[in-house]
Amino acid sequence: MIKLEKLTKIFPGQKEAAVKELDLEIKEGDVCVLVGPSGCGKTTTMKMINRIYEPTGGKIYIGGEDVLKMDPIKLRLDIGYVIQEIGLFPHMTIEQNVATVPNEKRWPKEKIKEKVDEVMTLVGLDPNIYNTRYPSALSGGQRQRVGVARAMVSDPPIMLMDEPFGAVDPITRARLQNEFLRIQERMGKTIVFVTHDIDEAIKMSDTIAVMREGVIVQHATPSDLLSSPADEFVSNLVGRNRSIKRLHLIRIHEILDEIDRLKPTPENASTEEIQKQLDKSEIRAVMVVDRDNKLKGIIGANDLKQRTGEVAADYCQDVTDTITSDATLNDALSVMLEAGEGYVAVVNENDQYEGTITLGDLLNVVKEDS
Amino acid sequence: MLQNIWKWLIVPLIMISIGAAIVIYAVNNPTDSIVARMVTYERVFRVIREHMTLLLVSMFAATIVGVAAGIMLSRPRLYYVGRVVENIVNIGQTVPSLAILALFYTILGLGFRTAVFALFLYSILPILRNTFAGIDGVDNHIIEAAKGMGMNQYRILTRIELPIAFPIIVAGIRTAVVINVGAATLATFIAGGGLGDLIVTGLSVHRDMIIITGATIAALTAVLLDYLIGRIEERIVRWS
Numbered sequence: 001m002i003k004l005e006k007l008t009k010i011f012p013g014q015k016e017a018a019v020k021e022l023d024l025e026i027k028e029g030d031v032c033v034l035v036g037p038s039g040c041g042k043t044t045t046m047k048m049i050n051r052i053y054e055p056t057g058g059k060i061y062i063g064g065e066d067v068l069k070m071d072p073i074k075l076r077l078d079i080g081y082v083i084q085e086i087g088l089f090p091h092m093t094i095e096q097n098v099a100t101v102p103n104e105k106r107w108p109k110e111k112i113k114e115k116v117d118e119v120m121t122l123v124g125l126d127p128n129i130y131n132t133r134y135p136s137a138l139s140g141g142q143r144q145r146v147g148v149a150r151a152m153v154s155d156p157p158i159m160l161m162d163e164p165f166g167a168v169d170p171i172t173r174a175r176l177q178n179e180f181l182r183i184q185e186r187m188g189k190t191i192v193f194v195t196h197d198i199d200e201a202i203k204m205s206d207t208i209a210v211m212r213e214g215v216i217v218q219h220a221t222p223s224d225l226l227s228s229p230a231d232e233f234v235s236n237l238v239g240r241n242r243s244i245k246r247l248h249l250i251r252i253h254e255i256l257d258e259i260d261r262l263k264p265t266p267e268n269a270s271t272e273e274i275q276k277q278l279d280k281s282e283i284r285a286v287m288v289v290d291r292d293n294k295l296k297g298i299i300g301a302n303d304l305k306q307r308t309g310e311v312a313a314d315y316c317q318d319v320t321d322t323i324t325s326d327a328t329l330n331d332a333l334s335v336m337l338e339a340g341e342g343y344v345a346v347v348n349e350n351d352q353y354e355g356t357i358t359l360g361d362l363l364n365v366v367k368e369d370s
Numbered sequence: 371m372l373q374n375i376w377k378w379l380i381v382p383l384i385m386i387s388i389g390a391a392i393v394i395y396a397v398n399n400p401t402d403s404i405v406a407r408m409v410t411y412e413r414v415f416r417v418i419r420e421h422m423t424l425l426l427v428s429m430f431a432a433t434i435v436g437v438a439a440g441i442m443l444s445r446p447r448l449y450y451v452g453r454v455v456e457n458i459v460n461i462g463q464t465v466p467s468l469a470i471l472a473l474f475y476t477i478l479g480l481g482f483r484t485a486v487f488a489l490f491l492y493s494i495l496p497i498l499r500n501t502f503a504g505i506d507g508v509d510n511h512i513i514e515a516a517k518g519m520g521m522n523q524y525r526i527l528t529r530i531e532l533p534i535a536f537p538i539i540v541a542g543i544r545t546a547v548v549i550n551v552g553a554a555t556l557a558t559f560i561a562g563g564g565l566g567d568l569i570v571t572g573l574s575v576h577r578d579m580i581i582i583t584g585a586t587i588a589a590l591t592a593v594l595l596d597y598l599i600g601r602i603e604e605r606i607v608r609w610s
Contacts, residue, residue, distance in 0.1 A: 052518055077520035087515025091533045091609045104520050134609045150519075160518075 001028035001190045002049065002158065007058035009044050018044045020214040021058065026207070028157075029188040035201040035237070036211035042194045045211070046160050049192060050079045062158065077105055080151030080159035080189070084166045086143050088135040094120075094146055095131035101154045115153055122183060123149045141172040148180065152187070162194045171338075174331045177203060182326055198237055202226070203248040203328055210234050222249055243366045244330075250365060252332055252346055253325035256355045264289040264353050267296050267313035274299055274312055283343045283358060288316040295319055295345060295353045322347045325354055329365060332357050378601055385594045389587050396583045408571055408580050418587060420482075420563035424554045425547070425591075428486050432493035432550075433543055439494070440501025440539075441527070452502055459495045467492055467553035475560045485562025489554055493546040500542025504535030540603045544596055551592040555584070565591075 002025070009019040019041040026032040034042035047053045049060060051072045060067040067075060088097050095116055102112040117127040123145040135143060144165060151159055165173045165180075181204065184191065195201055201208050202222045209219040210233075218230035226242050226249075229235035238245060264287040265277055277286045278301060285300040290313075297316030309315050321339040323332050325346050335344045336359060343358040393414050400406035443452030471488045478484040508531050516526045532539075558566030568584030 050518055052514065073520050073522055075520075076518055079518075081515070081518035083511060083515055083518070085509075085511035087509070087511040089512060089516070089530060089534075091536075091607075100516075100519050100521075104525070136609065 001030075001063060002026040002032075002192065003059075003061040004045070004049075005059040005061070007045065007048060007060065008056045009041070009048060009053060010056045017056070017214055019048070019055075022214070022216060024209060024216060024219065026190060026192065028190050030206040031184065031191040031193055031204055033193045033195060033201040033205035033208050034211055035195055035198055035208055036217075038196060040211040041214040042196075042211050043162055046162060046192050046194050049158075050076050050081060050160055077101060077154070078156050078158070080154075080156040080161075082147050082151045082159070082161045082164040084163040086147040086164075086167070088143055088146060088150075090135050092134075093131065094125075094133050094135065094138070095127075097135065097146060098150045098153050100150060101156075105154060107154075116149075119149045119153045122152070124179060125149070140168045141176060144168055144176055152183075152189075157190060159189050159191045161191060163196070164193075165200070166195075170334070173200075174327070174334065178324065178327050178331070180204070198239065199245065199248055199330070202238075202245055203330070210237060246366065247330040247333060247362065248328050250329045251325070252323065252327055252329065252357060255329070255361060255365060256325055256346060256357070259355065259357070259361055261356055262286065264293075264295075265299075265312055267291075267311065267316075269312040271304070271310065274304060278304065282360075283356065285343075287319075287345060287353060287356065288312045289353045293352045295322065295347050295351055298345070319345055321345075322351075323357075324348060329357075329362055333359075333362055381597050382594055385590045385597075389590045392583060392586050396579055401577070401579055404575055405577050405579050408568070408575075408577070409583055414568070414583065414587075417563065417565050417567050417584070420567075421551075421554055421565045421588070421591070424482070424485055424489060424557055424562060424564050425550055428489035428493055428554075429543075429547060429550055431490045432546060433497055435490075436494040436497025436542070436546075437501050437539060440498045441505065441532075443498075443502050444505040444531075452506075456499060456502055459499050463495050463499075467549070468556050468559070471553075471556055471560055480561040482557075482562050484560055485554070485557035485564075489550055489557070492553055493550050496545040496549070497539070497542040500545075501535065501539050504538030504542075505531045507538070508534045537603060537607050540599065544599050547595050547599065548592045551588060551595065555588050 004022055004024040006021040006023060007019055008017055008021055010017045022041075022045060024032075024045075034045060036042050044053060048055045049062075049067070051067065055068070089100070098116045098119065099112050102115060107115075116131070120127040120130065125142060125145055130138070130142070130146075135146070138146065144167070148164060151161075165176045168176065177200065193204055195204075202225075205222055207219060208222055208225050210217045210225070212233055218225060218234050225234065226238055226245060229238055262277060262281050265274060267288055267290045269288075274286060278284065278299070285298050287298055288296045290296045296313060298319050299312060299316045303315055303317055306315075321335050321341075322345045323335050325348065332344050336342065343356050345356055346354045348354055393411070396405070396409045397411055397414070400409065442448060443455055470492055471485065474484050474488045478487065512530060512534070513526060516530045521529065554564050555566035555569055557564045558570050565584045565588045569581050569588075572578070572580030572584060
């Protein structure tokens with residue numbers, strides 16, 4: 001889909017090339033992550049694809065067509081673009097921001113409106129609430145979502161993303177990453193993704209291109225990169241604890257089915273039933289669900305002693321930290337460490353209980369792999 | 371909505387009433403015959419009209435030229451020229467307005483036109499400077515995002531740069547208006563008319579009442595226009 005041939009960029013007034021005769025091929029529907037230290041040329045490479053930077057030499061092909069012979073304006077209208085700083089237009093409402101490309105393409109008004117609402121919903125923002133707001137009234141995470149929505153609204157086959165989740169806290173970042181992967185699963189766009197965070201690269205990518213000083217050191221799938229790094233630079237980059245990094249590669253739903261764990265307790269269970277369950281439970285706590293299988297709360301041994309009612313629903317404690325099954329095992333680990341517990345409840349989008357993951361499960365996965 | 375309009379109108383109404391009260395008082399209670407001859411409704415309205423003409427004509431031209439020049443200088447190709455011009459403009463601003471009038475009097479002679487031209491030149495400076503600074507100050511990332519989404523130079527200017535720079539450009543126009551109202555009182559020295567007529571006459575015949583009438587109207591005009599432009603800007607800019 002995207003093919004770079006001997007691509008070179010020398011910035012005016014500089015002797016060293018920022019990007020040196022770089023060759024790269026990205027298959028349709030793949031997420032290719034460019035990763036490397038600052039100044040390795042990853043952003044420069046990405047920005048040559050939509051000709052924000054004009055290459056000094058080499059060729060770029062998109063779907064076989066020579067990009068350097070195309071009108072840059074037309075080219076950019078069909079490439080989604082998200083930059084690290086997001087660059088939302090402060091004087092426009094969220095709706096106007098998201099509608100930028102459709103407006104440039106002169107779509108009819110109703111179609112724009114419809115598409116904007118659709119894509120806002122897709123990134124998890126209610127169009128009825130957010131469409132009329134200005135960017136200054138949004139949190140960092142919400143702005144990132146709007147940035148992604150704005151890039152996707154005209155359904156471009158290709159997206160360029162420069163550290164799109166860079167400017168938010170780690171928990172929000174993990175959530176945005178998971179949502180993005182879920183969207184990508186449905187959309188199947190060809191994406192060039194730039195980051196300096198190897199963990200993010202491993203999590204997000206179909207292939208990773210590790211760059212250093214303007215050249216690609218290794219281009220491989222994440223699991224190949226982890227198991228056989230090309231040289232010392234790459235193995236230093238992926239780090240020593242490679243087995244832990246594998247946790248990024250596995251999603252919770254992939255292991256959840258194999259885990260045989262206690263069924264949750266219905267909310268009208270009596271104290272004796274709960275006591276029986278507790279004795280069997282390896283996490284020394286039982287999950288309580290209501291009739292719709294929604295997670296209602298948790299009961300530990302202490303709660304049972306100080307019980308204030310007759311059935312489970314009366315004295316179960318709220319569960320504050322949960323995780324969805326499309327998150328990675330590494331996300332699960334973060335949540336456990338954050339909460340200071342050895343387990344985390346897995347729920348779906350509607351808060352329905354799907355299972356429980358423990359530290360022991362994660363250890364098993366790491367052991368199997370190494 | 372209607373309530374808002376009333377809130378809006380309170381300050382201007384107070385200003386206008388104060389001005390009217392002073393004029394009515396001065397006309398009806400002259401301290402002597404000289405004041406009675408100098409301060410008549412007819413004369414006061416004439417100088418106000420002259421003053422407004424000086425102001426509006428020079429400001430209108432200065433806004434067009436200042437904004438256009440500011441935009442041109444902010445284009446990448448002329449960027450460094452813009453930087454130089456910005457500095458020259460800053461120096462130009464330090465030249466006293468009286469000196470500018472005197473200078474153009476020696477070239478263009480006496481009269482209304484010379485006064486308008488001098489005021490025009492003097493008012494361009496803050497507008498040009500603010501237009502340039504406003505466009506120059508637009509975050510590079512915003513421009514890059516716009517470019518990356520397929521906007522051409524012209525679209526970026528009209529859809530992104532100018533709207534974002536708008537409050538700063540308006541601030542420049544406000545500054546220019548206030549300076550202009552004050553500087554226009556000096557037009558009388560080169561026979562340009564305006565409220566300066568009252569003030570200078572009052573000074574030369576030692577009649578405080580004439581001076582005060584001219585000076586307060588000028589001051590109230592400056593405050594009033596500044597207020598009005600500020601409110602209009604608030605209505606247009608809803609995003610900050």
